[in-house]
Amino acid sequence: MFVIVSRYLIPKGFRGITLFPFIVVSEYDLKQNSVIINHEKIHIQQQIELLILPFFLWCGVEFLIKWIVYKDKNLAYRNISFEKEAYANEIELTYLKQRHFWSFLKFI
16 A cells, blocks of 8 residues: 555545555545544455446446435445445544444445
8 A cells, every 4th residue: 555645646636545555545644543543444455345447437326326316426436336345434544444444335
């Protein structure tokens, strides 16, 4: 895992993004933010479990379904199972040590 700082690689309105094996944050201070980094590490684990490309395909399909259901892009994004798992556990800094394989399925 490598943490990179770049405002140009992150979509507007986001503070971080994970593209295995990289975590990209929008500002240098976020590199030291343990909650944000833990959130993104959860995404690293999800991407490894789904062999990266299927992760992004699943994410895209789930986003489209949620967007149709909620009729709101932000709400759809926040309700993707991967995001729900990461947001629910980002403050638990030891979460990844006890996390089970494909735990995101509990959040569908």
